[in-house]
Amino acid sequence: MANSPKDIIRDDIRALAAYHVQDAAGMVKLDAMENPYPLPPALAAEVAALVASAPVNRYPDPRSPALKARLREAMQIPAGMDIVLGNGSDELIQMLALAVAKPGAAILGVEPSFVMFRMIATFCGLRYVGVPLKADFSLDTEAVLAAMAHEQPALTFLAYPNNPTGNLFDAEALERVVAAAPGLVVVDEAYTAFASRSFLPALATYPHLLIMRTLSKLGLAGLRLGLLAGRAEWTQELEKVRLPYNVNVLTQLVAEKVLSQAPALAAQARTLVAERARLTASLATMPGVTVFPSDANFLLFRVPQAKRVFEGLKARRVLIKNLDGAHPLLADCLRVTVGTPQENDAFTGALRQTLTESNGN
Numbered sequence: 001m002a003n004s005p006k007d008i009i010r011d012d013i014r015a016l017a018a019y020h021v022q023d024a025a026g027m028v029k030l031d032a033m034e035n036p037y038p039l040p041p042a043l044a045a046e047v048a049a050l051v052a053s054a055p056v057n058r059y060p061d062p063r064s065p066a067l068k069a070r071l072r073e074a075m076q077i078p079a080g081m082d083i084v085l086g087n088g089s090d091e092l093i094q095m096l097a098l099a100v101a102k103p104g105a106a107i108l109g110v111e112p113s114f115v116m117f118r119m120i121a122t123f124c125g126l127r128y129v130g131v132p133l134k135a136d137f138s139l140d141t142e143a144v145l146a147a148m149a150h151e152q153p154a155l156t157f158l159a160y161p162n163n164p165t166g167n168l169f170d171a172e173a174l175e176r177v178v179a180a181a182p183g184l185v186v187v188d189e190a191y192t193a194f195a196s197r198s199f200l201p202a203l204a205t206y207p208h209l210l211i212m213r214t215l216s217k218l219g220l221a222g223l224r225l226g227l228l229a230g231r232a233e234w235t236q237e238l239e240k241v242r243l244p245y246n247v248n249v250l251t252q253l254v255a256e257k258v259l260s261q262a263p264a265l266a267a268q269a270r271t272l273v274a275e276r277a278r279l280t281a282s283l284a285t286m287p288g289v290t291v292f293p294s295d296a297n298f299l300l301f302r303v304p305q306a307k308r309v310f311e312g313l314k315a316r317r318v319l320i321k322n323l324d325g326a327h328p329l330l331a332d333c334l335r336v337t338v339g340t341p342q343e344n345d346a347f348t349g350a351l352r353q354t355l356t357e358s359n360g361n
């Protein structure tokens with residue numbers, strides 16, 4: 001009788017490495033694109049009262065009508081579009097992949113981009129077709145269109161702004177890709193709060209388009225709430241693969257309450273955009289550092305000997321993300337989340353010290 005993982009677990013799953021989350025204890029934590037600011041005290045008190053009286057002995061309402069109504073208002077979801085909720089964007093990506101997983105079906109994306117697009121395709125037994133971006137991280141439109149024509153993907157993911165590069169793709173190029181897609185297209189707008197453009201209005205133009213968003217970057221990462229917006233003909237099918245009660249009682253109550261104070265979250269986002277500009281300017285003054293344009297709440301930058309610099313920052317109790325080796329286009333690249341002014345100053349100070357130390361040796 002087979003009794004080992006080798007005998008039971010799929011070979012492609014055993015070949016994967018689990019998603020790694022770094023230990024951040026005692027660190028200035030700038031590795032996960034979180035909002036560094038807590039809720040305003042008055043709002044936090046209201047949330048505490050809600051949690052204290054929450055009916056945690058009961059299953060949540062799987063339809064989440066009050067939360068959906070609040071999301072429609074806060075995110076300005078176009079009239080006539082439906083919403084599907086997920087336990088974070090990750091679950092929504094998995095729901096989409098499961099729904100299209102016919103034998104031989106493919107998912108298409110660009111690379112480098114959000115790693116879970118590829119990982120979840122693998123989990124669900126789908127082929128993943130990754131089309132490289134150009135050297136400046138812009139969309140290689142002709143290559144994407146050629147891959148679409150050849151592979152006929154059932155599902156295409158495009159992050160806007162892109163993670164981990166931070167840039168918004170050219171809107172006309174993105175529209176060409178969406179228009180040409182033979183299957184469903186999902187534009188992931190996880191970082192839209194910090195961006196200068198959104199593709200949300202295009203829902204009215206393209207019947208096969210869905211927009212994906214999350215509350216994680218707005219300061220509610222711990223709640224794990226994501227949403228898909230699009231036409232009911234798609235959302236009705238996706239509801240069939242959504243696990244019952246996937247959005248828990250506390251998430252529904254807290255998210256609805258916090259979104260009622262959406263201007264407070266928007267103010268925090270504006271503060272982070274201003275800090276992003278200050279951090280960009282500071283990095284641009286450092287010899288050997290190349291910082292890339294960003295419309296997100298993080299910056300991608302390139303340094304000589306990225307791994308050595310990453311370890312030097314960790315030794316100084318600053319944690320960012322090392323992307324060197326993740327993709328050829330990311331050689332010697334690091335990614336830093338935009339934090340509070342104090343966190344950003346701690347990072348830039350530690351980076352200057354680390355670079356001086358590296359150059360001295």
